[in-house]
Amino acid sequence: MKNIILIFTLTFITSFGSVAQVDETAISDSAFIRQIFDQALVNGESYKNLEYLCKVIGNRLSGSQEAVQAVTWGKKTLEKLPLDRVYLQPIEVPYWVRGDVEWAAISEEMDVDFSIKTLGGSVGTDGPMQGDLVEVQSLEDVEKLGEEGIKGKIVFYNRPMDPKPISTFESYGGCVDQRYAGAATAAKYGAIAVLVRSMTLLENDRHAHTGSMGYKEGIRKIPAAAVSTQDANMLHQYLESNGTAKITLNINAHTNENVMSNNVIGEIRGSLYPEKVIVIGGHLDSWDVGQGAHDDGAGIVHSMEVLRILKALNYRPNYTIRVVLFMNEENGNMGGKGYAKKAKQMNENHVVAIESDRGGFSPRGFTIKADSAETVFVQSFKTLLDGYGLHYFEPGYAGVDIGPLNTPENKVNPKLISLGLVPDSQRYFDYHHSETDVFDAVNKRELELGCAAITSMVFLLDKYLR
């Protein structure tokens, strides 16, 4: 993977569909992108920022004291760059609390407790509860079993993530319905609780992986917890050997009243189009386990570093370049929704939205959510970025936080280009939503390359978008 900067002719289609030749600036574009990468790799601050966020503040679920600290830290860190404007945007968020009891065991063997993590949003058990385990592979299995097979039972969703897709997010997408909708589906038929196999490709992991779940109006709320894949395998074997398994479950999770929190926003004012915004963001909240390093401390420090690098290189943007540290992506997306709503109210014209929420691994490219002309426009940058290992520029989902900017009720600019950073996904679900998502699981250079990838994309869009 030689680091050769190619001198070439850049031909691209602008957002208005015309083809432009920009020979005379191509060399300086490639040289400027090289400077962006040098800044990230030699003078980068993303890694030490991530260390502080992960180790000093720690995990930071919406509503927690750590989330409050993260907001203060985010604001201070952006102010130090300094920027043209740094401010907080008040956001009301849910305040779910895991509680201090989270325990499950096979009742006949009370010393065989196993590794669970209550799913975010779940109710508690109101003291120890007991029930027979019914293992299923899908929501459809529950529908088939019906009340006869489900009533009074604890449903155990045990369909593993498929190892075949190259993108692990595809595997996740094909599995996460069990976690999200498992409780509501099982409760419909009278289940008393659900256990869900952890969403990870590690086949024998001792850590349970938490995540959000939802209830449905009119259906009883029953407790829901993730089981480590190691213990899911054990439960499966136990059921095979013994035919039945009575489970004791004790969880005292609960949801408090909503509290106020904030999105943290910082921006460099555009010189040509100050009223038009290129927004970059990740989410500041995390689950209440581990340190929220890959999910999504990485996206936070990626985003902040874009502004630091542009300033360090004395780049004066045409558009307003804004970073948003979104609050509450994990369990409500109130930050993303609130930001988009406010943008609509203010009639703010967002021309580009970029999200980083797939970890701090070696960047491979971007997903593009845009009309076809804009998609081709973004893809025209591939030649400039290919030498940096960025080869993936394909239509796809861009991100949760920036999603609401694209909804019919919020959309100001029909030509909005939404992009999602695509890092290498192989290790993401090893750590995702578990105790192992810590600072030490992030490689400095891989993180820094992500910063440079986004900054380069911002630079090219800022320079060439009309």
Add this chain to the structure above:
Amino acid sequence: MKNIILIFTLTFITSFGSVAQVDETAISDSAFIRQIFDQALVNGESYKNLEYLCKVIGNRLSGSQEAVQAVTWGKKTLEKLPLDRVYLQPIEVPYWVRGDVEWAAISEEMDVDFSIKTLGGSVGTDGPMQGDLVEVQSLEDVEKLGEEGIKGKIVFYNRPMDPKPISTFESYGGCVDQRYAGAATAAKYGAIAVLVRSMTLLENDRHAHTGSMGYKEGIRKIPAAAVSTQDANMLHQYLESNGTAKITLNINAHTNENVMSNNVIGEIRGSLYPEKVIVIGGHLDSWDVGQGAHDDGAGIVHSMEVLRILKALNYRPNYTIRVVLFMNEENGNMGGKGYAKKAKQMNENHVVAIESDRGGFSPRGFTIKADSAETVFVQSFKTLLDGYGLHYFEPGYAGVDIGPLNTPENKVNPKLISLGLVPDSQRYFDYHHSETDVFDAVNKRELELGCAAITSMVFLLDKYLR
């Protein structure tokens, strides 16, 4: 990074330069490659093979008892596949021994010992030696200082690896002259020993990274050791603060008589061209620290898995597909040289040689060492492999072990295509030649994708090369 299998028309230039249309087979090619990846990701044996090699056998320097065990294990494991032929190729190898004393400290502060690893091939100190430290940045610095500045001193090469190149191998290549030639250069001017900053991009690593060094005939052999980057920084600071630093060094490394070892070879006989060989390999030996997981346990299990997958899919190759587990890449390359010499003697026609010796990380593509028509031929497979994250198909260095097949004295086939697997390189030098290169540093999926990448390339070359 969606996992979409494209149905397309494959147009490629054969090795004879003609353009062939293979529409009718294109769909089955893409389907077969998908099966290769499924085999690697679902039924893969590379990870458990690597676990055995790393954890049960451990590191395995040429001449060591563990190297003997590795040869036995390699042969047995290949025999189990089973193959048409498995055999050992005797190779005489050097037998360097680190010894049980490896210690350095600032003499004025004897409690401040620091982390060193004697360089492979180094002589010992014959008991504790003392000398003043002279810090330099390069071999050229030593030449400039000359006898006046160097004589009787311990030379401390402290030029760090450059963080700017995207490929860390480029950084390594720009730095490793200090390790390899540092002792001989310093000895020319009367230095009594050398210390060399470890070859890693970790700026504050407590582990020293060993590696090979060489002496020059007629120049006195002086001891040489790598210093951890953490302690190299400390020594630099100490010199800045105190002007001088007297160092005590005690190393009892030594070189025994050469011993006999083996390359381990296994093959599936070609159905059309049994006398023509596609060879795939990595190296079975490792340095005597850590477990030799990325370097090069990964290459060993990658290579073995190619044959397992082809057999599992009942693929009957046109060419003979041969795997070589090369001995002694690290300190002599006697396995690579011996294999090529023997191939020449037997007039064996090697049409393709593929090496994996850059770690078990997510594969990104291949370096190609071939004539231009053959290079274009290999690049024509890019479209089929792009959906698997394989995007890099560029001319470049292919590997140490297969290198001798390409030398004028050994080359049988002037059209030989040499390829090197290119995994993501960002983390490689975190582990390389240090205590941290262990099984646990390898991700299962990343390893498995490497197996599938090589197997797919072998399949396409076997099918289309004429």
